[in-house]
Amino acid sequence: xxxxxxxxxxxxxxxxxxxxxxxxxxxxxxxxxxxxxxxxxxxxxxxxxxxxxxxxxxxxxxxxxxxxxxxxxxxxxxxxxxxxxxxxxxxxxxxxxxxxxxxxxxxxxxxxxxxxxxxxxxxxxxxxxxxxxxxx
Numbered sequence: 001x002x003x004x005x006x007x008x009x010x011x012x013x014x015x016x017x018x019x020x021x022x023x024x025x026x027x028x029x030x031x032x033x034x035x036x037x038x039x040x041x042x043x044x045x046x047x048x049x050x051x052x053x054x055x056x057x058x059x060x061x062x063x064x065x066x067x068x069x070x071x072x073x074x075x076x077x078x079x080x081x082x083x084x085x086x087x088x089x090x091x092x093x094x095x096x097x098x099x100x101x102x103x104x105x106x107x108x109x110x111x112x113x114x115x116x117x118x119x120x121x122x123x124x125x126x127x128x129x130x131x132x133x134x135x136x
Contacts, residue, residue, distance in 0.1 A: 043075045046120035048113060048135045049127075051083030056126035058085070058092055065096040075101060080116050082107040 045064065049055055057079065064077045079089070079102065086104070093102045105116065117123070125133050 044120045045077045046123045048080040051085045056128045060126045077102045080105045
């Protein structure tokens with residue numbers, strides 16, 4: 001039973017967003033194009049979502065620049081998604097000289113998301129305002 005405003009209710013059910021572990025399990029432990037070369041031990045940071053200003057992806061790109069400038073050269077940012085800010089983000093990557101550190105994968109199918117998540121060491125959602133991010 002759920003208590004709502006001090007009253008018990010039997011007709012309210014909470015159904016949380018679920019995770020299909022089978023969907024992701026076939027990719028556990030696999031690494032792909034970012035780390036496939038011998039001796040190429042990259043730390044992969046992943047962003048998945050729309051490329052809109054409110055998502056704060058520009059700050060994530062800038063953070064990769066800060067990491068690189070601080071000496072962390074074995075990092076890659078993998079951006080999965082598309083949106084109105086894509087061109088601005090691509091220009092920012094060029095302006096900061098991060099072409100070797102940032103990969104734009106574009107919009108991918110839901111079925112492919114698990115492959116990209118399997119590549120990641122860290123997932124980052126830098127949203128400036130997000131009620132409940134489904135990707136997380």
